Amino acid sequence: MDMVRTFFSRIAAMFRGRNLDASLDEEVRAHIDMATEEHILRGVPKDEARRLALREFGGVTQVRETYRVQRGLPLLEQVRRDVRFGVLQLWKSPGFTLTAILTLALGVGANTTIFSMINGLLLRPLPVPESGRLVVLGINFGGPKPGFSFPEPLFRGLERRQSAFNTVFAFDRSPFQVKSGASTEVIFGQYVSGTFFDALQTPPLLGRTLTVGDDRKGGDPSGFATVIGETLWTNRFHRDPAIIGQKMTVDNVVFTIAGVMPRSFFGADPLQRPQIFLPLAVEEVLNGERSMTRAGVHGWWLNVMGRLAPGANLEQANSEVSAATNAILGAAPDARWVARQKERHFHFLAQSGSTGFTYIRLNFRKPLIALFVMCGGILLLACLNLASLLLARGTARQRELATRMALGASRRRLIQQLLVEGLLLGAAGTAAGLALSPVVSRLLAAVLLGGRPGTYLDTSIDVRVFAFAAAAAVLATLLFALAPAIKATSRRLVDRMKDGQHATLTHERSAILPRVLLGAEVGLALMLVVGAGLVSTSLLRLYNSGEGFDPRGVENISFSMDKAGLKGDALIAFYREMAARLSHQPAVTGVSYAHQVPLTGNEWDEDFTDESGVSHDIYMNSVAPAYFSSMRIPLLAGRDFTWNDTPATSPKIILNQSAVRQLFPNGNALGRSLRQKEGDKFAVFEVVGVVGDTKYSDLRSAAPAAAYVAMPQDDGSHSPSFTAFVRTSLPSGPLAGAVRAITAQMAPQIPAPEVTSMLTIIDDSLGAERMMTMLAVFFAICALVVTAIGLYGTLAYATARRTAEIGIRMALGAQRSQVAAMIFGHNLWVVMGGTLIGLAAALLATRALAGFLFLTSARDPWVIAASIAALAFTSCAASLLPALRAARIEPMTAIRCE
């Protein structure tokens, strides 16, 4: 208790230091006066009395100092003084301070940014109770990578048999068309199985959640129920508390709103913010013929997760689902399919699911981690740079430090003071980095998620990000401030205080630490530049690899016709009319339609049997007439489709060159036929044309064998939604307006079509590469700038300290060019050494990049040569300035200075 009281009293005293000093002084003065008076009363002469009083009191200064130490918290007091002194020191050299803070802001900011993305995508647990008990289920197909989508029958099988699990649940995201008045709005939601909410254990804001009772064919006796999100409740229903029981029309089916989920709840996919939850069983009702549920074991769409039963662990769950595989497979309806899966050693697996599940994670885990490593490099570079600058500053401050040591400051005190200065820089840099980080990470998240509507990456700063940033800052500070502090206070400073500037030169020349630091900096910068060179070369080659069509000037307009109720001839008539109207728009030179938009990652493949009876897997598309001319795909032989290729005529097909090579190795394909098995019968297609190869689902893979069927002959068995491809020489703005107007006139019941340019689609398909390249190039430029600053700063300091020496040299006859060469040469060796080491390290490290590179060797000689050239140029520019300045020194002024 006494200690606590003492502590608080001391803390209080810290803030009243000056007052208390005055108070003590007055008290002591009174004491001595009283003593003097008493002596005088006893008859001692006045002067003698005062002297006697002072002697009896003892050393006034000592008492005052003891009193002060006793009064405050000495360490805190010291730190406070150091902080004040440090701020003053930094304030006096704003150039250095700003450079240091910016460098560090870059290092810490970059790391925090990438970490916050990694955190959002990979690390943050789902905000539901006991998320650690959640498990993601997957399927091992005998290949290296497991799959994570399930057909509905297999999920139902898993849902029924469970002992290691409390519940097994499934979900899948989907855009829903919600009717509001006459227009229709697309809102992203999820189909969820009956146990979904039960497993995630989050209470609703209003009403109830969906239960097993809702996940049944036909739903409740009262019809289908839905649960909506707080955002939708706010935006559409103005937080109406009487919302429960109201009706809402989703995809032309009427639902009863049963509950509202709070905004903080987003299900089990951390990248989605579903606003409508529908029971899984409803999917069949909403999608009819195209229902994934109806596709049975051939429709792969559900994400499946589970919550472990009390006492069960992940291993038990894993072996249990693995063991259950055959029983569940056996219950599936398609016996041939089941037999094939069993051959492939198909089995279920369970893995930890505390962070939920999202597909995007599978694609971006590696690029993000590679970027994180690069960020680490940038932070290290920033530290090295600051260390060498502080070292140079320490040398320049030697006299100040020596003076303070001579006046009795201990080495420990000086190091502490220098560390506090470093900490100040660290704190300021981190604060600046943290302030910038959210802006940048939001930007990067947009690049990363480009082309994925309805996804959202939460990169906000939480405890984990903050702890990371703090750790990075403290570590960085220690890294860059400790060595210079120890170095600057080492050696017998006091001895050197007597020396002039030039007397320390012998020490300085032999100083190895600054050179090692700078060399390491140069090496690290080279690594980052080489890395950036490789990824950007790879991206450029990807862009220039040739799509097989001309994407420039093509706008894609996607029509959502699924719920429009048009079929067959009426549907084709709608599209023909739309095409005719679009082609009358200004600057439009071609209009066509296709089912598959190239380079979006979507695939559609079919098995065809060639004339010798061998089966081939061919990628498919269904296209309207003029598709090849609109896309500028060369028609090499035969003819294009026409609107007259109707279901009434025999089925036609157009092949690309690769398909011709594969299906008709002996040459001419025109007029020959292909067969496709449909149930027990064969459909026969006649080859009417041959076109050039095009990339199919993504730019990275070579153009596959592909076949095109005629849109008018395609009965819409896949989907009645086609995408228009419009070639135009104008920007998309006016076209989008026109499309909306035409659609509103022709088919007011469908949602406004979305217009995207083909180039945007290509950009979005390269999201990971583009994000990596953008950042890598940015880091490389920063690395070059930071290295240049380091080289320039240290050399400028060193040169400034040699002014007198240079003056003497020149007075003794040294040429200006010789002086410049001497100063320049100082950095030359550092740069050359650093480059060699950096090159060796880069050759080793870039191997890790090989997986991200397209048509680019990890040791591409041109990239490496260009990187070295860039680094050499920057280093020379940075070193030339101090050298030239040295050459301009006037001998007389320089010597007089001393």
Add this chain to the structure above:
Amino acid sequence: MGENKPDILQGTLDLMVLKTLESMGPLHGYGIARRIEQVSGQTLIINQGTIYPALLRLEQRGWIKAEWGTSEANRRARFYSLTRIGRSRIAEETRNWERISATMALFLAAPK
């Protein structure tokens, strides 16, 4: 400085101050120092200044409190007085000190 004044244990001075305040009531620093000198019959010669850190220590612990007032000679001075806590601690501190001095006496009396 150069004079050879005995080091005295911290706790000793603290207890002397407490006892002084207990018997004399509120007193300023000089008064306390003089009183200690008188009571100890000049055998204990301390620097009067050392009393101030001791007073601060006791004040920080909350055993005594200080107030500015005027002395008999109409001089502004800081008067120290015991707090409730301080008063209650005197007995305990006395017992402590007696134990220590008894132990010391035993040591000194021990046969060589």
